[in-house]
Amino acid sequence: xxxxxxxxxxxxxxxxxxxxxxxxxxxxxxxxxxxxxxxxxxxxxxxxxxxxxxxxxxxxxxxxxxxxxxxxxxxxxxxxxxxxxxxxxxxxxxxxxxxxxxxxxxxxxxxxxxxxxxxxxxxxxxxxxxxxxxxxxxxxxxxxxxxxxxxxxxxxxxxxxxxxxxxxxxxxxxxxxxxxxxxxxxxxxxxxxxxxxxxxxxxxxxxxxxxxxxxxxxxxxxxxxxxxxxxxxxxxxxxxxxxxxxxxxxxxxxxxxxxxxxxxxxxxxxxxxxxxxxxxxxxxxxxxxxxxxxxxxxxxxxxxxxxx
Ligand SMILES: Nc1ncnc2c1ncn2[C@@H]1O[C@H](COP(=O)(O)OP(=O)(O)OP(=O)(O)O)[C@@H](O)[C@H]1O
Ligand SMILES: [Mg+2]
Numbered sequence: 001x002x003x004x005x006x007x008x009x010x011x012x013x014x015x016x017x018x019x020x021x022x023x024x025x026x027x028x029x030x031x032x033x034x035x036x037x038x039x040x041x042x043x044x045x046x047x048x049x050x051x052x053x054x055x056x057x058x059x060x061x062x063x064x065x066x067x068x069x070x071x072x073x074x075x076x077x078x079x080x081x082x083x084x085x086x087x088x089x090x091x092x093x094x095x096x097x098x099x100x101x102x103x104x105x106x107x108x109x110x111x112x113x114x115x116x117x118x119x120x121x122x123x124x125x126x127x128x129x130x131x132x133x134x135x136x137x138x139x140x141x142x143x144x145x146x147x148x149x150x151x152x153x154x155x156x157x158x159x160x161x162x163x164x165x166x167x168x169x170x171x172x173x174x175x176x177x178x179x180x181x182x183x184x185x186x187x188x189x190x191x192x193x194x195x196x197x198x199x200x201x202x203x204x205x206x207x208x209x210x211x212x213x214x215x216x217x218x219x220x221x222x223x224x225x226x227x228x229x230x231x232x233x234x235x236x237x238x239x240x241x242x243x244x245x246x247x248x249x250x251x252x253x254x255x256x257x258x259x260x261x262x263x264x265x266x267x268x269x270x271x272x273x274x275x276x277x278x279x280x281x282x283x284x285x286x287x288x289x290x291x292x293x294x295x296x297x298x299x300x301x302x303x304x305x306x307x308x
Pocket of ligand 2: 051090166
């Protein structure tokens, strides 16, 4: 067993439609995850994130390429890989005829964990995910967010060395979302490694040390959130109310983006005084804030769409 949680080399996947056309979902993805890291896979709908996660977690065969999980080939040795991983699938649901308490406990027992440890980990997971009050209700009667919490609780309780979480916080309220973040941070502190996907870019930034952006089955970007922001030409955004119609006034300061009648200028701290002055002289109200990962994402992916 190697120390490296995941290493993917030139992974390709073509879904061969029996009726519809073939879909090239992955076109040569190479990436690696370091031990104890939280890594986010970002990308537009249909970019190939779930396909990659399903191949890496032995649920789907690649068309070509290789993925090793702790040194084991996911295609050749899936039985060695499975005990080392746990998965929250996209749109997964707990078994409807089990309660959250039974769901977590039975899953741990099925993985070969002793009764005693399974019992105590179940209680901790239910408590952390705020499920104690509904722990003995059939899952079918739970709210959407409660079902999702039960899925996360089930997987976190495994303490598996490598966890795949495909949009784990979808449908969760802001408190529950933060509870998941805390749980994932604690798991990696204890030595687990986490690969997640999310469309909440604030979450990716708060949670992950490193990001990959996938676009049309290829890796478009690899680095930290700060690296991504550096790619867009400035660290600050000046938002100018009703600045859209006078966009030309501000073009020389950096990239400008119109949103409704508002105008955003992406720029650096050295130009702020000048821009604010100009806005004031034109009786426009302006505010300054840091650029967000979402803006960086829109720019990086947008640029790639334009090139096509
Ligand atoms: N079983 C399948 N058969 C045929 N095509 C598929 C299948 N599953 C996914 N696809 C296609 O493969 C591409 C990648 O899909 P995938 O589910 O990996 O995207 P994703 O990045 O997870 O998107 P989302 O953010 O919407 O979850 C899409 O074009 C999708 O339509
Ligand atoms: Mg998906």
